[in-house]
Amino acid sequence: MGYQIIDPDSIKPTPERPCVYRAISDTGSFEQVAINYYEAEPGEQLPLAYHYHDDQEEAFYVLDGELAVETPDEEFLVETGECFLADPESPHRAYNTPRATHKDCCNCLPVIAGTGQQSPVRDYSSPYQPVTVLAIDAPRVEDAHPYEK
Numbered sequence: 001m002g003y004q005i006i007d008p009d010s011i012k013p014t015p016e017r018p019c020v021y022r023a024i025s026d027t028g029s030f031e032q033v034a035i036n037y038y039e040a041e042p043g044e045q046l047p048l049a050y051h052y053h054d055d056q057e058e059a060f061y062v063l064d065g066e067l068a069v070e071t072p073d074e075e076f077l078v079e080t081g082e083c084f085l086a087d088p089e090s091p092h093r094a095y096n097t098p099r100a101t102h103k104d105c106c107n108c109l110p111v112i113a114g115t116g117q118q119s120p121v122r123d124y125s126s127p128y129q130p131v132t133v134l135a136i137d138a139p140r141v142e143d144a145h146p147y148e149k
Contacts, residue, residue, distance in 0.1 A: 004028055008037040019044040019096075025140065034137040042128045045095035046135070047144070052091040054143040058135060060084045060094055065131030069094045072149070091147035096131040 004027075011022040019040035025033060038046045046060075050070065060067060060078065067078040069086075070093040078084045086092045 011037070018048065019046060021046075030140065032138060032140055034135075034140045036135040036137070038133045038135060039130050040096040040133070041130050042096050043098040045093060046133060047094060049144075050091060050093035050147045050149070051144045052147050053086075053088050053137075053141075054145070055088050055139060056137050056141055056143055057088060058086040058092075058137045060086075061134045061136070063132040063134055065096065065129050067094055067131050067133055068097050072147075093147075094133070099128070 006024055006027050008022050008024060011024065011027055014021045014023060019038055022037040024035040024037055028035070040046055046067075060069070061083045062078050062080050064080055066080070067084065069076045069078060069084050072091055076084060084094070
């Protein structure tokens, strides 16, 4: 038997990726499943390309922010706490929208001058928000193929 506790922040990001990518399963020496942690700034995509897999199933669980997933038929928006599932042979491209903004942060509600209280009117010049995603893929295979629209 073997057990581990892994802090994704302790894993060095994989170089030459379009966003921060940490391969948790590599650290844990998993052989049957790939577990990956992503942090994507607005406009960045998670995988290297629009792609599909022959045999691999993928799950993208959004830890924070909003993930956009493009497919041949439609685009999905996956909110914090939701999970997007892709079956084998289902082309997809996961990314953070170029203008992703915070929805529930203190900067979105400006302070009313002299009161110290937040205004009920949203400030649409709010800062941009990264998306944080945990991706789980099985079986753990290298079968990604580029998808051409």
